[in-house]
Amino acid sequence: MKNVMIVDDATFMRMTIKRILENNEFNVVAEAENGFKAIELFLQLKPDIISLDITMPEMDGIETLRKIKEIDSKAKVVMVTAMGQDKLVREAVKLGATSFLVKPFNENQLIQTFKQVSSRN
Template sequence: MGNRILIVDDAAFMRMMIKDILTKNGFEVVGEAQDGAQAVEKYEELSPDLVTMDITMPEMDGITALKKIREKDPAAKVIMCSAMGQQAMVIDAIQAGAKDFIVKPFQAERVIEAVQKVLE
């Protein structure tokens, strides 16, 4: 079962929260990145089964990083994470190839549901 996950968020607290939710539910977090540029590097290095990607980050935003990852790996599975009120960005993300999105603040059930759905 593919369950190696890369977590991308500029907030360490958010990465910690997602990591906690995922590891408690049997997923393996293989890496973390704090901006889009780092996410692209880590994706190439780790080849995770799934990426959770924050949209709003310094250096390179999540949508740009998503596009770069999908250029290199069209089969990449990425779930976008966004704060409330970023619907336009979520639509951009889906059009750019995101498989799903979860809204902050995270609810554990929703995170697990999205991850399981995308990994199936």
């Protein structure tokens, strides 16, 4: 079972992602509402996969991704973004994001993405 950390400033989105993942054999070990907390928890817990929202206050997902990749270049990060943020998605991929999901997504898209990411070395 893969350990996942969910990073999103919206409580509802964290709860939704957590419910879907836990119902599909993933273990959510942490949740963070901003990039600062995400980095702190990443250092403590070293989750297998991170679900990372791009648009957050305080420290956005791009900066959070950059810092996580500096800590561990092999970290698996799924960027979660709203439609119309193509430029940010391209930047995230350049920085090493493993995959991305565009909101609104359905349960199958989420699970397929996380299964694909978890099977990568």
